[in-house]
Amino acid sequence: MAFINWNDSLKVNVDAIDIQHQKLVDIVNNLFDAMSEGKGNDVLNDVFNGLLNYTVEHFATEEKLMEQHNYPKAEFHKVEHSDLTRQAKELYEKFKSGQATISVPTLNFLRSWLNNHILSSDKQFGEFLNSVGVK
Numbered sequence: 001m002a003f004i005n006w007n008d009s010l011k012v013n014v015d016a017i018d019i020q021h022q023k024l025v026d027i028v029n030n031l032f033d034a035m036s037e038g039k040g041n042d043v044l045n046d047v048f049n050g051l052l053n054y055t056v057e058h059f060a061t062e063e064k065l066m067e068q069h070n071y072p073k074a075e076f077h078k079v080e081h082s083d084l085t086r087q088a089k090e091l092y093e094k095f096k097s098g099q100a101t102i103s104v105p106t107l108n109f110l111r112s113w114l115n116n117h118i119l120s121s122d123k124q125f126g127e128f129l130n131s132v133g134v135k
C-alpha cells in the first residue's frame with residue numbers, strides 16, 4: 001500500500017499538471033518506502049533532493065501557465081509556492097545537518113504539504129485553465 005494513494009480527487013483536470021503531481025506523489029512514496037526499508041542516509045538524501053528539484057520544476061511549469069493565461073490569482077499562488085519551497089528546503093537542510101530524520105512525522109508533513117496545496121490552490125487554478133480551454 002502506497003503512502004499516498006493517487007486518486008481522481010487529486011486531479012486538477014489539466015494533463016500537464018496532473019502528470020507532474022503524480023510524479024511528486026511517486027517521489028514522496030519512494031521516500032516513504034526507502035525509510036520503511038531502512039535505507040541509508042545517502043539513499044534518503046538522493047530521494048529527498050530529487051523531490052526538491054522536481055518541486056522547483058513543477059512550480060515553474062504552473063507559473064508559466066499562469067503567465068500565459070493571465071491567471072488573476074497568480075500572485076497569491078506564487079507566494080504559496082515560495083512558502084512551500086522554503087518549508088521543504090528548510091526540512092532538507094535539517095535532514096542534511098542531522099537535526100532531523102526522515103520519519104513518519106516528516107513524511108506526514110510532506111503528504112499534507114503536497115495534498116493541501118493540490119486540493120485548494122491547484123484545483124482552483126485547474127478550474128480556471130479549463131474555463132479558458134486548457135485541459
Ligand SMILES: [Fe+2]
Nearest residue numbers: 058062118122
Ligand atoms: Fe501543483
Ligand SMILES: [Fe+2]
Nearest residue numbers: 062117121122
Ligand atoms: Fe501550485
